[in-house]
Amino acid sequence: DAKTTQPPSMDCAEGRAANLPCNHSTISGNEYVYWYRQIHSQGPQYIIHGLKNNETNEMASLIITEDRKSSTLILPHATLRDTAVYYCIVRVTSYDKVIFGPGTSLSVIP
Amino acid sequence: GAVVSQHPSRVICKSGTSVKIECRSLDFQATTMFWYRQFPKQSLMLMATSNEGSKATYEQGVEKDKFLINHASLTLSTLTVASAHPEDSSFYICSAQGGGVSYNEQFFGPGTRLTVL
Numbered sequence: 001d002a003k004t005t006q007p008p009s010m011d012c013a014e015g016r017a018a019n020l021p022c023n024h025s026t027i028s029g030n031e032y033v034y035w036y037r038q039i040h041s042q043g044p045q046y047i048i049h050g051l052k053n054n055e056t057n058e059m060a061s062l063i064i065t066e067d068r069k070s071s072t073l074i075l076p077h078a079t080l081r082d083t084a085v086y087y088c089i090v091r092v093t094s095y096d097k098v099i100f101g102p103g104t105s106l107s108v109i110p
Numbered sequence: 111g112a113v114v115s116q117h118p119s120r121v122i123c124k125s126g127t128s129v130k131i132e133c134r135s136l137d138f139q140a141t142t143m144f145w146y147r148q149f150p151k152q153s154l155m156l157m158a159t160s161n162e163g164s165k166a167t168y169e170q171g172v173e174k175d176k177f178l179i180n181h182a183s184l185t186l187s188t189l190t191v192a193s194a195h196p197e198d199s200s201f202y203i204c205s206a207q208g209g210g211v212s213y214n215e216q217f218f219g220p221g222t223r224l225t226v227l
Contacts, residue, residue: 043114043203043218044154087153097144098205098216100154 003027004088009105012082018075020104022088025069030092033064035073037084038103044087047073078108112138114206116219123194124227131189131222133204139184140206144216145177148201160187184208194226 005023012018024033034049048055048062050071055062061074075082087103113136123129133143142161146154158174160166160181168174176198178190187206191198201223205216 038154041201041221041223043116043205043220045218046215085153097156097159099156100146102153 003090004101006088006101006104008102009107011107011109012078014080014108014110015077018078018082018106018108020073020086020106021070023070024088024090027068027090031090033062033071034089034091035060035062036087036089038087039084080108080110082106083108112217114204114217114219116204116222118222119220120223122225122227125195126193129191129194129224131202133187133206133219135185135206135208138208140208141184142207143181143187144205145179145189146203148203154203191224194224196226199224199226
C-alpha cells in the first residue's frame with residue numbers, strides 16, 4: 001500500500017533551491033517522515049527525517065505542514081551532484097522496514 | 111555516519127551457478143540487516159529482513175530457497191542466489207541497522223550488480 005505520493009520527476013536549475021513535495025495524507029500520529037536519495041547505481045543515502053517540526057541539517061531542510069498530511073524537502077542550493085531519485089517514506093520508528101515507493105527523479109540542470 | 115560495504119560490487123556468472131554477496135557493517139554492530147533488489151528504472155524492493163543469529167524473514171513472493179540469507183555475526187550478512195538465472199540479474203542492495211542512539215538508523219551499502227548470462 002502506497003503511503004506516500006510524489007511527482008515522478010522534476011527539474012531544477014543549478015544554484016537554485018529544489019523543492020520536492022510529498023503527500024502522506026494517511027500518516028498516523030506516531031509516524032515519522034523520512035527522506036532518502038539514490039544517485040544512479042549507488043545505494044540509498046539518508047537525508048533527513050522529522051515528526052511534526054521543521055528540521056534542517058547540512059544537506060537539506062524538511063518542512064512538514066501543520067496537519068502533517070504533506071511535506072517538502074528543500075535543497076537550498078542544488079548542484080549537479082544532487083541529481084538523483086528522492087524517496088519520501090513514512091515509518092513509525094527507525095526500526096521499521098524502509099519500504100520504497102517510486103520516488104521523484106530530480107534533474108539539476110546547468 | 112556508519113559505513114556498510116558490499117562485496118563484490120559486480121559479478122557476472124553463468125546460468126545455473128550460485129552467487130554469494132556479502133554485506134558488512136564496518137564500524138558498528140548490525141543487529142538487523144535488510145536485503146533489497148532493484149531492477150532497471152524501478153524502485154528498491156525489500157526482499158528479506160535478517161536478525162543476527164536467527165532465520166531471515168522473507169517478504170511475500172520472495173523464494174527463501176532461492177535467496178539464502180545468513181546473518182551469522184553482528185557485522186556480516188550474506189545473500190546467496192542459488193542456481194541463478196538471467197531473470198535474477200539485478201542490483202542487490204543491503205542495509206544494516208544497529209542498536210544504540212547513534213546507530214538506530216539504517217545505513218545502506220553501495221550495491222552489487224549481478225548479471226547472469
